[in-house]
Amino acid sequence: xxxxxAIIAFQDYDLGSTLASGxxxxxxxxxxAWEGVIGTHWVRLSxxxxxxxxxxxxxxxxxxxxxxxxxxxxxxxxxxxxxxxDEPLGRSVQECRGLRLLRQDPWECLASFIxxxxxxxxxxxxxxxxLCTRFGEPVPVPPGHKPFYTFPTAERLAKVTEAELRACKxxxxxxxxxxxxQMITAGEVDLQRLFSxxxxxxxxxxxxxxxxxxxxxxxxxxxxxxxxxxxxVDVWVMKALKDLYFPQRRPSAKRLARFTSTYFGPYxxxxxxxxxxxxxxxxxxxxxxxxxxx
DNA sequence: TCAGACCCTCACAG
DNA sequence: ACTGTGAGGGTCT
Numbered sequence: 001x002x003x004x005x006a007i008i009a010f011q012d013y014d015l016g017s018t019l020a021s022g023x024x025x026x027x028x029x030x031x032x033a034w035e036g037v038i039g040t041h042w043v044r045l046s047x048x049x050x051x052x053x054x055x056x057x058x059x060x061x062x063x064x065x066x067x068x069x070x071x072x073x074x075x076x077x078x079x080x081x082x083x084x085x086d087e088p089l090g091r092s093v094q095e096c097r098g099l100r101l102l103r104q105d106p107w108e109c110l111a112s113f114i115x116x117x118x119x120x121x122x123x124x125x126x127x128x129x130x131l132c133t134r135f136g137e138p139v140p141v142p143p144g145h146k147p148f149y150t151f152p153t154a155e156r157l158a159k160v161t162e163a164e165l166r167a168c169k170x171x172x173x174x175x176x177x178x179x180x181x182q183m184i185t186a187g188e189v190d191l192q193r194l195f196s197x198x199x200x201x202x203x204x205x206x207x208x209x210x211x212x213x214x215x216x217x218x219x220x221x222x223x224x225x226x227x228x229x230x231x232x233v234d235v236w237v238m239k240a241l242k243d244l245y246f247p248q249r250r251p252s253a254k255r256l257a258r259f260t261s262t263y264f265g266p267y268x269x270x271x272x273x274x275x276x277x278x279x280x281x282x283x284x285x286x287x288x289x290x291x292x293x294x
Numbered sequence: 295t296c297a298g299a300c301c302c303t304c305a306c307a308g
Numbered sequence: 309a310c311t312g313t314g315a316g317g318g319t320c321t
Contacts (some may be wrong), residue, residue: 116315
């Protein structure tokens with residue numbers, strides 16, 4: 001029974017916060033709904049009182065690809081219960097109610113985060129968009145709608161030149177993405193195989209790629225491979241950790257790693273996302289109140 | 295451990 | 309309008 005529309009009954013899911021929280025970079029909000037591409041599926045998602053409404057350009061037999069991406073079967077209440085009961089995290093959870101983690105394609109996630117280093121989220125979105133437009137394949141969209149593209153495969157990108165990548169405004173990240181594409185195409189690293197490894201082994205495999213350090217490796221482990229204990233530490237989370245948990249003196253890298261891998265529990269990755277989102281929102285408040293008071 | 299380099303773009307002063 | 313400056317979900321040497 002195919003349909004081009006479905007409602008996923010679900011509560012405790014803030015679609016907007018989740019899609020715009022810097023996990024994925026290809027969602028755009030338009031006319032009250034989020035439009036994007038998952039794999040080869042164009043889809044439009046909107047938040048409804050009793051769940052998420054999904055709309056496709058063409059009928060599809062099933063929606064498992066979508067529920068898997070959105071991770072709607074994760075019991076958020078259980079995740080939140082496993083958090084340490086401290087004040088900063090509690091406040092973050094309160095402010096970001098319904099924030100979720102997505103489950104993305106490993107290659108798209110890896111490539112996107114290679115492009116993320118020292119970039120603002122808006123800029124990452126620009127670069128990724130440019131990359132897809134130039135090297136992705138068009139996907140079916142509703143009549144008269146602007147075109148959408150797949151995320152280009154590693155095989156495709158392995159054949160382009162560094163100059164072509166730089167034309168997507170990715171700067172010094174171009175050689176890293178190119179080399180990574182080539183390594184994967186050559187079979188030097190098998191991204192699917194990482195699913196069968198433990199978190200430390202998978203982490204080490206990811207570090208073999210140029211442009212992938214500790215932070216980006218953890219992002220890919222968390223957002224694509226579902227290692228919920230992975231804890232990416234970027235400038236925002238670092239600020240949160242220093243301000244909220246180490247106000248006296250700044251901890252050594254070793255001490256910090258020890259803390260993040262034990263204190264937050266089995267769902268540390270979720271805790272990280274809440275702290276990240278909270279810090280970003282908080283940092284943004286003064287700017288928006290200034291601009292709106294003119 | 296610790297700078298400095300690395301590309302490029304945008305926001306924000308002046 | 310124009311130019312100058314700083315910094316942005318890091319990584320590598």
